[in-house]
Amino acid sequence: MASFLAVQGYDPGPSQRPLLAGAVSGILATIPAVPILVLSGALRVESTILGLSTIMTLIIGCAAMALAGAIYARTFGRTANNVHGGWLFGMAFGFGLWSAGAVLVLPVVSGGRAPAGAAALGVALSLLVWGLATGILVPFVHRPFHESLEKAARHSHLGPNAAADKQQPIREQRQQDKG
């Protein structure tokens, strides 16, 4: 998958701000996910396991989801902007978070305790829904955060000097000459 994404250029380009767009999308995507956590009792169970209040669990959860959204948008780069596939990439990322976080990390940090029953179902569903929502949102949220083409065209590394090979050897030569 990495080579596949690489062909697009990991760099989303100088006009885009993937971290910001991803973080905002990640927070917005908690809106449909939180009710699932509440209704399934997963929020209560997770706060019990972590030893935190429900509110604190929610706040930390939202912050974590903002970070996760930023990581998603930066990792997938231009791919995350795809309206047709974003839902699936986001959901796959949500599934990955669930597999890595809820199934592996949470039991480790909580001494082997993990949600079960409806709470376990709630955790899984909420992360899938969060991923789905993040994936759907990023292609739309990132647009207003774009730099204009006008402003982006001022980036000097894309200007005439881009024709040259890496200039470092010449600079080194000059420094040696001065020395």
Next chain:
Amino acid sequence: MIRVVSIPKAVIAGLLGAVVMEITLAAASLTRFASIDLVREISISAIPNSTVAANALAIAVHLSIGICWAVFYAFFVWGRIHARPAIQGLIFAIVPASLAILVVYPELALMRLHVDVVRLGTTSFFAPLSAATIGTLVVAHALFGVTVGAIYRKPVGYASDHRPSLPAPRRRAEQRHRRETHSGFMFATGIECSYPTIDQGRWRRDEMDSTRHYSRWQRDFELAREIGITHIRYGPPLHLTFEGPGKYNWDYCDPQLEELRDVGPEPIIDLCHFGLPSWLGNFQNPEIADALAQYAGAFAERYPWVRFYTPVNEMYVCARMSALDGIWNEQLRDEGAYARAAWNLANASIAMSDAILKRRSDVIFINSESSEFYQPCCPDPNVRKAAAAANERRFLPLDLIYAHELSEGMHQLLCEQGIASDKIKQLAQRKVPRRSILGVDYYEWNERLIDRHGDPLALGELFGWYVIANQYWERYRRPMMHTETNKPDADGAPRWLWRQWHNVQLLHRAGVPLVGFTWYSLTDQIDWSIAMSDAIGIVYPVGLFDLNREARTVGIAYKQLIDLYRDEPDYRACRTLQEMMH
């Protein structure tokens, strides 16, 4: 966008794959081999009063998961493994099967418990997995994968007898006007529009369809204007508009051309781009010249304001790929077939030009051709001979349309195909239209080394556009334009752009009349990494914009270049173009 995916095909594949999997699981349950339908059991505990609703929910969940995996397969796996489609699906099935066994199944077992918290260890987590369960999961996923793989194929293009949806209707455009008498240097791009057939004429590749230009054409033109493009190479889909002798369907290009007429950029109309309508067969058909001349005439009558034409794009490449490399259209591998295709294409180009000139006498022709060069690797006479033959072959179509004397080898080859010497002579004595510009395309694989076995190897940019284009200048002495270049490397493309530009400037300063430069194309293309030889849907990241219509770095670099040069005296008014325009 990383891939062009056919969502409807993936949905059907996923649904059928999930049904096959359901049947397998049901069979395992009925034979009491293993009962592993935990989703149904969870549904029943979630909806305790209605078994029907619970079953329906379980089936819906299974089908949805099947669809998701099939779309995932379509994006990341299809076409990436060199095996038959069903085998590709089978190999892909390792991923969902592993996740089902290692994560999902044990987690589902936890979800069935009637407690909130459990204490987990590795042994207790995997306790629900018996050998029979694992075996059933593996078999069910394998069948799912085989089904998805067998069904999902050819996500791009369409059967030759099919017609894609009409282009999106035109929204009101911005209030600005095309500069009809623009005679400055042409800073151009193009909409990739190739439409050859593959699979012996049964499958149509249509780049405008694959890149979603038909639905997003207006946005595409807006983007071109935003970066300052003055001219756009544009090829209406000949296979869709030319329905039969005297029968045209302009709905496939009317809205786009109306927009270009009103607000630009100025179009350079490309009338035949690597393909023909199915009813005309292929480039071995000697009647294509008359038919295409009729089409060109009808086109010029419908759009009398169009000033720039490319009657046939890259005749050499078209003839080589169709008749020598066996990839498109007639799919032949024969030197004689190449000569016939080149002859037919050149005659078509001439007949089309004449037909257009009858409707409008001041049109400007830009005859785009791929600039190629073959270098022998060593002094071996056979290698030198092979390189010389390849170098003669590349000039054949241009020699014919520009009335240049043919090499002895090419003349003999044409005669061997039954083409009378008189006819060849007739072309050589023809008066070439005054307003003809030689378009010279250049990519990093255009320079080739003929190895000891006589096979061509890509040399990369050894001599560069300056040297290769100069060979064409010396041979034809026509005003020139750099009509295509790109670089399939999203990060390295700005460097290539600027280097090409320096080549253009150097040739210009050397006294060659140059009228324009082109980064081809506006958006990424599809399957050009495999020369469109198969319908895979691989994105070829060479566009000024990607397929989400987000600027690539080269798009931003091209805007810088245009901003920097367009008002410079040499470029604001291009003398050669001014002379042609008036």
